[in-house]
Amino acid sequence: MFGLKTTLKALLCSALLLASVAAAPAADAPNVGITAEFPNAIEGLTPSLISGESNKLKVTFRNSGKTDLKVNLIIGTISESDDFSNVIRNLTAYRYATTLKADATLILPYTITMDLPSREVGLTLLADITDSTKNHFPMVVYNSTVTFSEPIQSWFDAQLIFLYILIACIFAAIGVFFKDSVAPESKKASKKTPSMTPEERVAAEEKSKILDEDWIPEHHKKSPHATKRR
Numbered sequence: 001m002f003g004l005k006t007t008l009k010a011l012l013c014s015a016l017l018l019a020s021v022a023a024a025p026a027a028d029a030p031n032v033g034i035t036a037e038f039p040n041a042i043e044g045l046t047p048s049l050i051s052g053e054s055n056k057l058k059v060t061f062r063n064s065g066k067t068d069l070k071v072n073l074i075i076g077t078i079s080e081s082d083d084f085s086n087v088i089r090n091l092t093a094y095r096y097a098t099t100l101k102a103d104a105t106l107i108l109p110y111t112i113t114m115d116l117p118s119r120e121v122g123l124t125l126l127a128d129i130t131d132s133t134k135n136h137f138p139m140v141v142y143n144s145t146v147t148f149s150e151p152i153q154s155w156f157d158a159q160l161i162f163l164y165i166l167i168a169c170i171f172a173a174i175g176v177f178f179k180d181s182v183a184p185e186s187k188k189a190s191k192k193t194p195s196m197t198p199e200e201r202v203a204a205e206e207k208s209k210i211l212d213e214d215w216i217p218e219h220h221k222k223s224p225h226a227t228k229r230r
């Protein structure tokens, strides 16, 4: 009787233990592959982020499991590149609460906007994923070095645009000068040429006008001077 009770107790215990072991696989990390794609990334080189600008990453989740999951949020930290536990900045957490279906792929955007002087830093991005029983799994999206750089390119663009405007203004000024001073001279000269028939003269004038106006900005062509002369 006593022996049977002990045996039953032992059986019950092992049954409970088995049940808990059987329940454990539910908390196994989901079978999800995650990749982060950086803007303008070059294969084999450390990804580069532009300081102060919106760097839009594309995060791809591949669920190879048989159950639906949920991507709740992505959080991130910037750390010293030689010591990832030394966090310099916390990045904005993005909340998605998007379903990641079984055997499917999901692409989510993640934007990093941060002012940092040009340097190499450690970047860690974690996604919080939950399964059907609301177990949370922090999963690594990215955990490696990136380079922050100053937005040199945009400065260069601004300078180029300024240069173009300056050149356009100089040409416009030259155009106005030539129309006012040189053009009347050549017209007078052609009038004095006796060997030209009136038709030839008109043709020559038309030709010189076309040549003249070729490089003059559109809005100057219809100036009152031009119409008066014709």
Ligand SMILES: *[C@@H]1O[C@H](CO)[C@@H](O)[C@H](O)[C@H]1NC(C)=O
Pocket: 087, 088, 089, 090
């Ligand atoms: C980042 O956030 C954690 C907790 O959320 C905080 O303890 C830490 O001080 C923050 N670090 C920086 C550099 O802001």
Ligand SMILES: *[C@@H]1O[C@H](CO)[C@@H](O)[C@H](O)[C@H]1NC(C)=O
Pocket: 084, 124, 140, 143, 144
């Ligand atoms: C990220 O990488 C660093 C250095 O390689 C490592 O110490 C750290 O544990 C990693 N973090 C995660 C969340 O995997």
